[in-house]
Each structure stands twice: as C-alpha cells, then as structure tokens.
Amino acid sequence: MALLVIDDLAKTYDKVTALTGINLSVEAGEFVTLLGPSGSGKTTLLMSLAGFTTPSKGTIRLDGKDITHVDPEDRNFGFVFQGYALFPHLSVANNIAFSLRVRKWEKARIAARVAEMLSLVGLDNLAERKPRELSGGQQQRVAIARALAFGPRILLLDEPLSALDRMLRETMQKELRRLHRETGVTFVYVTHDQEEAIAMSDRIAVFNHGRIIEIGPPRGLYKKPSTRFVAGFLGENNFLSGQRADDDETMVEAFGTRFGSTYVKGRRERPGDSLTVWVRPEDIRIGQATGDEIGFRATVVENSFVGALERILLRTATGEEMVATLRSEVAVAAGQVVDCRIDPSAIGVLPN
Ligand code: ADP
Ligand code: MG
Numbered sequence: 001m002a003l004l005v006i007d008d009l010a011k012t013y014d015k016v017t018a019l020t021g022i023n024l025s026v027e028a029g030e031f032v033t034l035l036g037p038s039g040s041g042k043t044t045l046l047m048s049l050a051g052f053t054t055p056s057k058g059t060i061r062l063d064g065k066d067i068t069h070v071d072p073e074d075r076n077f078g079f080v081f082q083g084y085a086l087f088p089h090l091s092v093a094n095n096i097a098f099s100l101r102v103r104k105w106e107k108a109r110i111a112a113r114v115a116e117m118l119s120l121v122g123l124d125n126l127a128e129r130k131p132r133e134l135s136g137g138q139q140q141r142v143a144i145a146r147a148l149a150f151g152p153r154i155l156l157l158d159e160p161l162s163a164l165d166r167m168l169r170e171t172m173q174k175e176l177r178r179l180h181r182e183t184g185v186t187f188v189y190v191t192h193d194q195e196e197a198i199a200m201s202d203r204i205a206v207f208n209h210g211r212i213i214e215i216g217p218p219r220g221l222y223k224k225p226s227t228r229f230v231a232g233f234l235g236e237n238n239f240l241s242g243q244r245a246d247d248d249e250t251m252v253e254a255f256g257t258r259f260g261s262t263y264v265k266g267r268r269e270r271p272g273d274s275l276t277v278w279v280r281p282e283d284i285r286i287g288q289a290t291g292d293e294i295g296f297r298a299t300v301v302e303n304s305f306v307g308a309l310e311r312i313l314l315r316t317a318t319g320e321e322m323v324a325t326l327r328s329e330v331a332v333a334a335g336q337v338v339d340c341r342i343d344p345s346a347i348g349v350l351p352n
Pocket of ligand 2: 039042043044
C-alpha cells in the first residue's frame, strides 16, 4: 500500500477553482515533485497535505488512515517553504531544537539530535549563529534541518530553492537529493522549474489549471509525453505542422518529408487530417539519413554558440522554423542548405 493516497481532491475558493480531481499516490521513500506553472494549484495541494488548507472535496490517506481533517501538528509532516521562516531571535541550534522541545523530548536527546542534524546539513560550526548572520543557502539548510529533526513521515517542500542564485540552487539540489537518500524520508517537492524537477525527482506530477495532466518518472515524461502541454513544459521542443498522408494512413507528412508513425495518442486521424509533430532540438542531427532515420533538408537561418552546444535555427522546406542543438564541433553557417536526420523514435505525433 502506498504511504500517501490522495483521492479525488478538490479545492475551491469562492469563485476560484484551485484544484480539481487530484488523484496521486506516493510510495514510502519516494521523491515526488509537483511541477507546473504559477497558479496551477501546487501550493494548494501541499497546504492540503500539511493540513493548513481544508479541501472542498476528496480524501487524503496516510497508511490507509483518513487524515483529511486531522490537525497539522498531528500529521507529523515537516515543511520547508520558499521564505525560510526561521525564528530570527533563535540561534541555529535552537531553531532546530524548537520542534523537539514542542514534542517534549528530553534535553540530552535534543542535544544529540541537533548535533546530528547540524552535521547532516554541514553546519556543525554555525550552531550559535542567528539566522541573519547566515547566507541564503545556509538559512535554507537550517530550515531543512529543522523540518527533518523530529523525524517526519513526509517532508513537504514548497519552492525551497527559488530564492537562491543558479549556482547555489544546483548545489542545494544535490544536497536535497543526498538528504533524501540518507534519511529515507518521503519528499513531496513543489517547483515551477522543469530542470529542477527532472534532476531531482523519482516521479513528477505535471500540473496545469488545478489538474494533474500527467504523472511519471522524468525520463518517460520527457521522452514520451502524452500531451502537448507536458511536451512543451518539460524542456524545449519544436512543434511543427504535419498531416496524415492521403494515400497511406500509416504515414505522416511534415517539414518536407514523410515517415511512418505509430506514436499517436488520442483520437484516430483520417487521411489528410492535420497533426502536430514534435521533436526535441537535441534529437535533430546534421548529415545524410541512414537506415530508418528520417531525412530532410533545411536552410540554416542562424547559428549561435551556447557553450558545449551549438544552437541552430533551421528553416524547413515547408517554411517553418526548427531549433536544433548540436555538439559544437559540427560547423554550419547561415544560408547553408544542410541534410538533417532524426531517429524515428524521437518524433512525437499529436492530434490537433
Ligand atoms: P501555485 O502554487 O501552483 O502557484 P496556488 O496553489 O498558489 O498555485 O494557487 C492556485 C489557484 O488558487 C490560483 O488561481 C490562486 O490565485 C488561487 N488561490 C490560492 N490561494 C487562495 C486563497 N487563499 N484565496 C483565493 N484564491 C486562492
Ligand atoms: Mg505556489
């Protein structure tokens, strides 16, 4: 049985529907991320799990027990928010000890646990500092240590890294993965950053307009999304117009070429029906197609150097633009007509 089971959860504020039909199960020890644009309902779901928001409908079960209306403090969940919400007048050690004192732990046990937590987040020598004497990254480590100190069943994290700069964010992403691994605590993590979600999660639930659009492991969602929203939200994509071939319903025509396609989700198209074809920039290669690769020609519009990769804007025979990212050693120049190739498994076809 899953540790946490959310069944048909909904939340409406006056006229705003923040969540509808949320179904999600989280296994013990999993790292699950709620990913979606701003306003898609992620925080509302996290607050419902925490017990700070009362759902309008549906149930939340922990170990099979209905906790939908259980008080926050009786859920034994830890929280980490975007603003660290540390107690400004308390030292680092006392911030971490706070939830243990509330739980009436013995003094010696508290001291041992605080030391253990400080070491876990690498702040051993800052125990006596006040929050204002710490950097943003250090404050967030304290917030995480405080949330984990009492041994929560689940740690809820709402955009905990969004206030940090890019370098620090990447360091903290690795830190959080490590903490997840070492503590074995179940993490439910909210972010609007798709790269962060992909890098950190065992599974991602993609939110839009208060609904979960798709749930799955990062690789599966990235490689084989079932919806245009997920394809576009998780990483860069080219969406191109195509159509079912008039003379052969197994074939799709797009960007001046035709290819067989079995990957069609949704309703069945008829010959001549228009379709959307998508392909990730990194799956477009320069060179003659071999084997069952899809070959086509395109004109280089623009070429920019972006570190390890070269980012190339192509114009296809149908006049559409397409972005390709290539390893930098491939040299192409604007105006050049190039042979391109794509592995058929990298092409997605979605009904319009
Ligand atoms: P996210 O965390 O994905 O940005 P939220 O869960 O904060 O999204 O918000 C989802 C929707 O619910 C938004 O339209 C938001 O304006 C609305 N909402 C959130 N909290 C409240 C509230 N307390 N009162 C009214 N509307 C709210
Ligand atoms: Mg939010």
